[in-house]
Amino acid sequence: SDTGTGTERAAQLRRQQAARSAARARKVRDADPARSALRRSVLAEVVVAAALLTVTTLLTGSQPGRAAEEQKGLADAPAASSSTAPAGPSSAPGASGRIALTIPYDTGGPKGRGTAAFTLSPARAGGANQIGLRLTGPGGAPVDVPEVRVAFTLPAQHLGPIQVPLKHTGTGDWTAAAVQLPLAGTWQLQVTVRTSDIDEITQTRNVQVSP
Incomplete structure (x- = not known):
């Protein structure tokens, strides 16, 4: 009809x-x-994001294999060895139970060179040990210095340093009585000599203390 055709x-x-x-x-x-530039920018960002996602997926998938290889390399590597250098020559008590050491020193200042003669008797743990210390100059004559210190450390037992009070008994001479070293073993002896306000040196030696 005309009506349907018109509609x-x-x-x-x-x-x-x-x-x-x-x-x-x-x-x-x-x-x-x-607007065109914005559409192109958005499209470029979508492409870059897709590429990054692909690369990340590949790397994540390969990481376990790489980690396994690294762990295998660590397991196959030889174990590292370690050593501790001695502090100095080790001295054991003689037949009389007495240790005697000659320790050269040089503080680097004026009149800073000399020799420390150290004795420890009877060098036994738990007992009353006697310490003697004499300082001499290059010519062998006794010399005084502003300060001398003696200390003991037992590294194997993480013990020390044990400071030993010294008594000045004469020119170049210091002593200490009733020195207690509680354990037997290889002790480190530190002798510190100070010849001026700024010139000082510490010499270390190993000493064997008997039970």
């Missing part, structure tokens, strides 16, 4: 107008440089 024709015209409007909108949108 269909009107609907067709509306669809054509909508299509033309959409085409004009796309044309206007495509003509905007900023």
